[in-house]
Amino acid sequence: MSSPWLSRFTAQSAAERVMWRCDTLAEISEDTDQLTRVYLSPQHLRANTCVGEWMREAGMRVWQDAVGNICGRYEGNLPDAPEVLLGSHLDTVRNAGRYDGMLGVLASIEVVRFLHQQQIRLPVALEIVGFGDEEGTRFDRYLA
Numbered sequence: 001m002s003s004p005w006l007s008r009f010t011a012q013s014a015a016e017r018v019m020w021r022c023d024t025l026a027e028i029s030e031d032t033d034q035l036t037r038v039y040l041s042p043q044h045l046r047a048n049t050c051v052g053e054w055m056r057e058a059g060m061r062v063w064q065d066a067v068g069n070i071c072g073r074y075e076g077n078l079p080d081a082p083e084v085l086l087g088s089h090l091d092t093v094r095n096a097g098r099y100d101g102m103l104g105v106l107a108s109i110e111v112v113r114f115l116h117q118q119q120i121r122l123p124v125a126l127e128i129v130g131f132g133d134e135e136g137t138r139f140d141r142y143l144a
Helices: 008-026 042-057 102-117
Strands: 061-064 070-074 083-089 125-131
Touching: 008 042, 008 102, 042 061, 042 070, 042 102, 042 125, 070 102, 083 102, 102 125
Parallel strands: 083 125
Antiparallel strands: 061 070, 070 125
16 A cells, blocks of 8 residues: 555646546536536436546445435445545536536545545545535425
8 A cells, every 4th residue: 555645746636637527527518608507407417427437436336316416435444334425516507617516526536536546444434425406496496
């Protein structure tokens, strides 16, 4: 196992990967001139698919729940360890900022990716949720 401390190169690479992923998700929009990704739209489900792939690459078990949240779990060092929940929303309001919501999900995946690469397991499991309808844009109600 290599040193768990981030080198400048490792930190720079992680930051570039998070920003590239933000840019990738920002391209998944129902509008061509602004970012709009409404809850349960085809664009929201495409974003979930991308995020799920990145979770798997980071060493997580991945599933989508019944209401459209994309979830990933990185097990702790003990069976049935309690979990710490991280993440944010992947849907957007109309004409959204390109980091709102998704940055919280992507930064969390990057933390798990680092732990997995370093073969580090914590006394808790980490669960990341890219949840939907935080914004209430589609149904004018909040599900989160």
